[in-house]
Amino acid sequence: MSLRLGLVGLGTIARAQHLPAIAATDGLTLTAIASRNATLAGVANHTDLAQMLGDVDAVTLCTPPQGRFDQAMAVLRAGRHLMLEKPPGAALSEMALLEAEAARQGVTLHATWHSREAAAVEAARDWLSRRSLRATRIDWREDVRRWHPGQDWIWQPGGLGVFDPGINALSILTALMPDARLVGADLHIPDNRQTPIAADLTLDAGHPVTAHFDWRETGPQTWQIAFETDDGPATLSEGGARFTAPGIATGGEDREYPRLYARFRDLIATGHSDCDLAPLRLVADAFLTGRRHAAPAFEDHP
Amino acid sequence: MSLRLGLVGLGTIARAQHLPAIAATDGLTLTAIASRNATLAGVANHTDLAQMLGDVDAVTLCTPPQGRFDQAMAVLRAGRHLMLEKPPGAALSEMALLEAEAARQGVTLHATWHSREAAAVEAARDWLSRRSLRATRIDWREDVRRWHPGQDWIWQPGGLGVFDPGINALSILTALMPDARLVGADLHIPDNRQTPIAADLTLDAGHPVTAHFDWRETGPQTWQIAFETDDGPATLSEGGARFTAPGIATGGEDREYPRLYARFRDLIATGHSDCDLAPLRLVADAFLTGRRHAAPAFEDHP
Numbered sequence: 001m002s003l004r005l006g007l008v009g010l011g012t013i014a015r016a017q018h019l020p021a022i023a024a025t026d027g028l029t030l031t032a033i034a035s036r037n038a039t040l041a042g043v044a045n046h047t048d049l050a051q052m053l054g055d056v057d058a059v060t061l062c063t064p065p066q067g068r069f070d071q072a073m074a075v076l077r078a079g080r081h082l083m084l085e086k087p088p089g090a091a092l093s094e095m096a097l098l099e100a101e102a103a104r105q106g107v108t109l110h111a112t113w114h115s116r117e118a119a120a121v122e123a124a125r126d127w128l129s130r131r132s133l134r135a136t137r138i139d140w141r142e143d144v145r146r147w148h149p150g151q152d153w154i155w156q157p158g159g160l161g162v163f164d165p166g167i168n169a170l171s172i173l174t175a176l177m178p179d180a181r182l183v184g185a186d187l188h189i190p191d192n193r194q195t196p197i198a199a200d201l202t203l204d205a206g207h208p209v210t211a212h213f214d215w216r217e218t219g220p221q222t223w224q225i226a227f228e229t230d231d232g233p234a235t236l237s238e239g240g241a242r243f244t245a246p247g248i249a250t251g252g253e254d255r256e257y258p259r260l261y262a263r264f265r266d267l268i269a270t271g272h273s274d275c276d277l278a279p280l281r282l283v284a285d286a287f288l289t290g291r292r293h294a295a296p297a298f299e300d301h302p
Numbered sequence: 303m304s305l306r307l308g309l310v311g312l313g314t315i316a317r318a319q320h321l322p323a324i325a326a327t328d329g330l331t332l333t334a335i336a337s338r339n340a341t342l343a344g345v346a347n348h349t350d351l352a353q354m355l356g357d358v359d360a361v362t363l364c365t366p367p368q369g370r371f372d373q374a375m376a377v378l379r380a381g382r383h384l385m386l387e388k389p390p391g392a393a394l395s396e397m398a399l400l401e402a403e404a405a406r407q408g409v410t411l412h413a414t415w416h417s418r419e420a421a422a423v424e425a426a427r428d429w430l431s432r433r434s435l436r437a438t439r440i441d442w443r444e445d446v447r448r449w450h451p452g453q454d455w456i457w458q459p460g461g462l463g464v465f466d467p468g469i470n471a472l473s474i475l476t477a478l479m480p481d482a483r484l485v486g487a488d489l490h491i492p493d494n495r496q497t498p499i500a501a502d503l504t505l506d507a508g509h510p511v512t513a514h515f516d517w518r519e520t521g522p523q524t525w526q527i528a529f530e531t532d533d534g535p536a537t538l539s540e541g542g543a544r545f546t547a548p549g550i551a552t553g554g555e556d557r558e559y560p561r562l563y564a565r566f567r568d569l570i571a572t573g574h575s576d577c578d579l580a581p582l583r584l585v586a587d588a589f590l591t592g593r594r595h596a597a598p599a600f601e602d603h604p
Contacts, residue, residue: 092587
């Protein structure tokens with residue numbers, strides 16, 4: 001019997017990634033959505049989450065992290081399984097309560113990190129596990145006007161700013177090096193905004209790690225992690241889709257979201273949860289300990 | 303046999319609180335200190351932590367949280383028990399590594415929150431546990447020039463600013479209400495500083511909670527938590543030393559640090575650790591999600 005899935009929030013990421021991934025996943029059927037404005041043909045359309053809960057066994061939240069807590073708690077309290085688009089929440093303290101409620105209800109809580117499912121991450125992990133690392137450098141440089149047009153929430157308190165894409169890099173980093181800890185950070189915050197437009201991080205993972213997130217890159221877009229090892233250099237590029245090392249060049253098609261939904265289905269089937277907060281913890285640490293620098297005002301339409 | 307204890311950092315808090323508390327605790331003997339500048343009569347004096355570790359069974363770190371990680375890890379890796387003055391570390395990601403190392407070594411890690419040991423906290427918890435809470439309001443207002451003269455580290459990134467005293471209030475709050483989560487924050491940061499001089503927090507603990515931290519209070523100094531309950535108002539004041547409620551007025555002498563050391567000794571004896579990060583998590587959440595406001599420049603000597 002197929003699990004009945006409901007989706008909350010029908011924005012860009014839901015339409016581009018979640019809908020096709022759900023359609024491609026055996027054992028899951030989208031039966032309902034909840035959205036204040038949007039509707040979808042062929043499923044039950046609700047404007048309210050509470051109404052939707054009667055129609056489904058499991059729910060995915062694709063809404064922005066600010067204010068998501070009440071929705072997440074309502075899903076869990078109704079005894080429904082819950083999948084969270086990244087970042088899983090606005091604050092670490094709320095995640096602790098969601099984990100406790102999921103355990104109490106005996107339902108699955110899946111905090112997803114889609115970049116961990118990129119095509120070449122597993123190959124990188126395997127290759128690196130047999131080498132000694134000397135240095136790691138993350139470069140995540142993109143044009144915010146191109147990738148987040150008109151998304152005001154990313155600039156609001158709790159919206160994470162450049163850490164919204166940067167947390168994808170940190171999710172890959174912590175998959176490869178679970179012991180990475182934050183040492184220091186520089187945060188560049190536009191005068192007219194609340195969240196950073198660029199950030200430089202120093203981390204320690206038994207070897208030095210730096211991360212450079214920048215939303216002002218109008219040239220080539222870069223999402224890569226470069227490794228120096230005792231066996232030469234290696235690079236995980238294209239957001240994790242491609243891995244190159246001495247004698248190796250591997251990649252594959254983008255199956256990030258289908259893999260997340262297959263995992264959600266399997267977690268439910270086996271009665272497990274997966275809620276790794278390490279990426280969000282590193283971001284919180286960067287805000288907690290980072291040095292703030294004033295950056296020029298930023299406008300969506302210059 | 304008495305446990306041999308070493309102290310790292312011989313600043314104000316160490317001399318005012320730790321030394322007399324250790325002297326008053328059965329089963330613990332201060333045998334060594336490590337300090338770059340200060341010395342103490344009657345114990346082994348080291349300038350270096352590594353040298354001291356051979357002389358002791360357990361270590362207390364009273365150094366500022368920034369840069370404390372390497373010291374803490376050195377203590378644990380040497381198989382010594384570790385007690386941490388609050389805040390336990392500069393970042394949440396480093397605390398996860400310390401917890402894992404303590405477990406690996408089979409030693410005690412004690413992240414202390416001295417305000418939880420204030421004389422009337424237990425009475426407040428007991429009374430409140432039998433009432434229904436409607437609202438909680440924290441006021442923690444003090445004069446930074448009086449309590450932190452010349453302490454530059456509190457203004458540096460990771461120094462927490464007004465959250466350095468404020469985390470004491472949050473440590474009491476989370477002892478009374480472990481499920482408190484951060485909803486929002488306003489952070490007032492002087493133009494010439496990196497950390498807040500004042501902060502207003504909104505929390506949820508099944509009922510509304512607000513917290514008001516201010517370092518600019520030159521009048522009466524206030525460290526209190528006021529509760530509205532179905533049985534009338536109650537107040538935990540004087541930093542937790544005094545509790546008043548209908549028909550109740552209780553308090554007692556200050557035994558915060560002797561109680562911490564007795565607990566450290568007992569944790570060691572029973573092979574347990576105590577590392578509750580809830581107060582630091584709320585502070586990190588406030589930095590992560592808080593709205594920043596510019597405040598006038600602050601000088602230690604106006």
